[in-house]
Amino acid sequence: MAEATPSHPGESLRDAGRSRRPPSAATAPPILAAHEVHRTYRFGQIEVPVLRGASIAIGRGEWVAILGQSGSGKSTLMHLLGGLDRPDAGRGTIEFDGRAVNLGAGRSLDRYRNRDVGFVFQFYHLLPELSVLENACLPGLVGGWFGHARAAAARRRAGELLEQAGLSHRLRHRPAELSGGERQRVAIARALVNGPRVLLADEPTGNLDATTGASILDLIAAQHAEGLTVAMVTHDSSVAARAQRVVHLRDGQVVDG
Amino acid sequence: MYAALLSNRYLTSRVIPLIAVGAVALCVALVIIVVSVMSGFLDMLKASGRTLIGDVIVSSGIGGIPHYDEWLADLRALPEVEEATPVIDTLGLLRMPYPSGPSKEIAPVQVWAIEPASFARVTAYGEKVWWRPPADDAAREAMLPDDPRLRMDGSILRDGLTLTQGATGKPGIVMGMHVSVGNARQSDGSYRPRFGWFMPGEEVTLTVVPVSESGTISEPRDATFPIVNEVFSGVYDVDKSRVFIPLAQAQQLLRLDAAPLYDTTAEPDAEGNLPLLGTTPARVTKVLIRAKPGVDALAARDAVEASWDAFVAKAARRSDRLGRPPERVSILTWEQQLRDLIGPVEKEREMMRILFSIIYIVCAGLILSIFWSIVIEKTRDIGILRSVGASRLGILWIFLRYGLAIGVVGSLAGVGIAWVVVDNINLIHEAIGRDAPRAAWITTCALSVLSVVMALRSLVWRGRLLPGLLWTIATVTLGIITLALLGHRGTLIWDPSVYYFSRIPSQVDWFNAAITVGGGIVFSVIGAAIPAAKAADVDPVEALRYG
Ligand SMILES: Nc1ncnc2c1ncn2[C@@H]1O[C@H](COP(=O)(O)OP(=O)(O)OP(=O)(O)O)[C@@H](O)[C@H]1O
Numbered sequence A: 001m002a003e004a005t006p007s008h009p010g011e012s013l014r015d016a017g018r019s020r021r022p023p024s025a026a027t028a029p030p031i032l033a034a035h036e037v038h039r040t041y042r043f044g045q046i047e048v049p050v051l052r053g054a055s056i057a058i059g060r061g062e063w064v065a066i067l068g069q070s071g072s073g074k075s076t077l078m079h080l081l082g083g084l085d086r087p088d089a090g091r092g093t094i095e096f097d098g099r100a101v102n103l104g105a106g107r108s109l110d111r112y113r114n115r116d117v118g119f120v121f122q123f124y125h126l127l128p129e130l131s132v133l134e135n136a137c138l139p140g141l142v143g144g145w146f147g148h149a150r151a152a153a154a155r156r157r158a159g160e161l162l163e164q165a166g167l168s169h170r171l172r173h174r175p176a177e178l179s180g181g182e183r184q185r186v187a188i189a190r191a192l193v194n195g196p197r198v199l200l201a202d203e204p205t206g207n208l209d210a211t212t213g214a215s216i217l218d219l220i221a222a223q224h225a226e227g228l229t230v231a232m233v234t235h236d237s238s239v240a241a242r243a244q245r246v247v248h249l250r251d252g253q254v255v256d257g
Numbered sequence B: 001m002y003a004a005l006l007s008n009r010y011l012t013s014r015v016i017p018l019i020a021v022g023a024v025a026l027c028v029a030l031v032i033i034v035v036s037v038m039s040g041f042l043d044m045l046k047a048s049g050r051t052l053i054g055d056v057i058v059s060s061g062i063g064g065i066p067h068y069d070e071w072l073a074d075l076r077a078l079p080e081v082e083e084a085t086p087v088i089d090t091l092g093l094l095r096m097p098y099p100s101g102p103s104k105e106i107a108p109v110q111v112w113a114i115e116p117a118s119f120a121r122v123t124a125y126g127e128k129v130w131w132r133p134p135a136d137d138a139a140r141e142a143m144l145p146d147d148p149r150l151r152m153d154g155s156i157l158r159d160g161l162t163l164t165q166g167a168t169g170k171p172g173i174v175m176g177m178h179v180s181v182g183n184a185r186q187s188d189g190s191y192r193p194r195f196g197w198f199m200p201g202e203e204v205t206l207t208v209v210p211v212s213e214s215g216t217i218s219e220p221r222d223a224t225f226p227i228v229n230e231v232f233s234g235v236y237d238v239d240k241s242r243v244f245i246p247l248a249q250a251q252q253l254l255r256l257d258a259a260p261l262y263d264t265t266a267e268p269d270a271e272g273n274l275p276l277l278g279t280t281p282a283r284v285t286k287v288l289i290r291a292k293p294g295v296d297a298l299a300a301r302d303a304v305e306a307s308w309d310a311f312v313a314k315a316a317r318r319s320d321r322l323g324r325p326p327e328r329v330s331i332l333t334w335e336q337q338l339r340d341l342i343g344p345v346e347k348e349r350e351m352m353r354i355l356f357s358i359i360y361i362v363c364a365g366l367i368l369s370i371f372w373s374i375v376i377e378k379t380r381d382i383g384i385l386r387s388v389g390a391s392r393l394g395i396l397w398i399f400l401r402y403g404l405a406i407g408v409v410g411s412l413a414g415v416g417i418a419w420v421v422v423d424n425i426n427l428i429h430e431a432i433g434r435d436a437p438r439a440a441w442i443t444t445c446a447l448s449v450l451s452v453v454m455a456l457r458s459l460v461w462r463g464r465l466l467p468g469l470l471w472t473i474a475t476v477t478l479g480i481i482t483l484a485l486l487g488h489r490g491t492l493i494w495d496p497s498v499y500y501f502s503r504i505p506s507q508v509d510w511f512n513a514a515i516t517v518g519g520g521i522v523f524s525v526i527g528a529a530i531p532a533a534k535a536a537d538v539d540p541v542e543a544l545r546y547g
């Protein structure tokens, strides 16, 4: 697990950081931040600017909710934060733990997605051919060629997370055999299996009824209580109320309040 | 790690990989079967070409090789040489014993005058003499009841092997099987007399033209020979034109025998005789050599060449000018000698290989498109994997493994299919050659009725479209097969009475099979790699949007 590399000097501190109580959001430097990011989609000649210099800073241990209308660019921003997509060339940076995330593709970005952040999608995105347990382990299996020890560790951790999510009786099932809420729990377990410091959740309850949604939020809240930083997109203000801080995405920019 | 997990899962949880395996297997099997049969024919052609010429063949011009007996003795003493035999090779006209009436058919023939005993030790002549009683009960069983050989005794074979009519002691002729039009080839590859023209026992007249060393042509000469037997070499060009007569007779006819030589420029003496210059030695125009077992034909050729040079040097020291060996003889291995015969077939095989590379390309396209659809179907999965940190190479590796597995399994299955088909190709061919057995069409008919019931069951009672459609297709297919079987009246695709070899070669060309398997695997891997690389290049978000 402890693979200290020059590009991630803070890596070995990660587990320590997870178990500490978070410092106050106001004083500490942000764990994850976007600076003046632009993202424009092109349809032939027409350019649709979705993000226009959006900036956000997420403090260590903070739980931020991003609210905004449909089509305002919430998912786009989350994808940028999660390293799944890149800002327009040269227009904006993403910073993780005080260092710019190298967005020039390649291994460091793969590593970032694998270790530093966990992503939860609105539509679960589980692999249909794999069992619940295998899906949850997946990030643990991905990050390296030789990894029997790591695989076993990932399996153990995934088992624990699935147990916390109340799914220990479903480990061998296929995702298709689960309800939406159960699938989202598996997706959360998957996002957390490599012990990331930030959980990025794009409308994790968007497809679920209120009670199921609440239980998903409880699960996230439990992780947050253990020190996990959470950034969550929603357009439901009652969901946003679970967060410590709410920001809005309007006209391609992030505004407070 | 995850690559193994996923490629195994993808392989085992879908039908598409099975289709891909089937496609690879069929392509591989097709190529192996066709090339194996082609190579088999080439080998058979080579083998039968060799049967009547031995390993090394020495040919001189029409002047012939004098003192050949001495050279034969030298040759037989060589460690590389098993046996050597003298031959005279010339052209002739054969007056056939048919049709009845005064005007008979004339056939141009290539005459080989041989010493039958040593010729049979150099070539497979002894085995190729056709008319003979069945060797044993098994052979007797195998022959059809109207085969003339069933009524023969050993004398006809003996006459064929000695080129002598045993009853009269006259020198005889043995003709290639297709010199006479009286031999009708049957579908089992045996022969029956046509119009009652059974050759052995008949007489033919052979006309040859002696040619002197200087190239002047003398008066044509002819002789009558009883036909003592016929010979089947397996090479049509040989069998339709070659006849064998005893060497001594040919030497007389062609004036190649030992004879006194008079000085025609001098005055005749009192009794009108010209002064005697000496004796011209008997000559032959070819010497055929069989190499010792294990000696390569090329090595034997070199030894023969050295021996020839020594023979020429020895002859130069001889006093009589009459026995000078010719300046040049050609010394060739059987393969070089048969180049004219083998060359076109080899070219044909190359043509087939080229045509087949088109099939290879079709197979590659098929594999590529199957993999393309497989990978496209997995685009969202690829996005998910990328979003949890899988690298592009990791994605590529999943599908490389996948293609490798399909390529290996498919190619090996293809070899299996090809092996079963090639091994049983004569059985399959015979089965096609017969009317379909009643059991076959009754079975398919019953199956087609069964699938009608299944189709109705899925469509009407269960309201399912796909199984209904599949069962309907099965019904129609089985119905067509039933009708085809009913209408099938044994057609021989490979009719040995038309084609020259009586059996289809049934030996898998393993070298070619190995290459084909390698090709199948490589194409599968490439076919999987191309769409996988394309999919891995898509940004995760784009891939996730898919589907
Ligand atoms: N790959 C793309 N190509 C073109 N346009 C895109 C693409 N992705 C997003 N968009 C556009 O960008 C805008 C913002 O999309 P985004 O998905 O970020 O919105 P959102 O705030 O998440 O909306 P929702 O609440 O409905 O999920 C939309 O108008 C969408 O049509």
Ligand SMILES: [Mg+2]
Pocket: A074, A075, A076, A202, A203
């Ligand atoms: Mg969205």
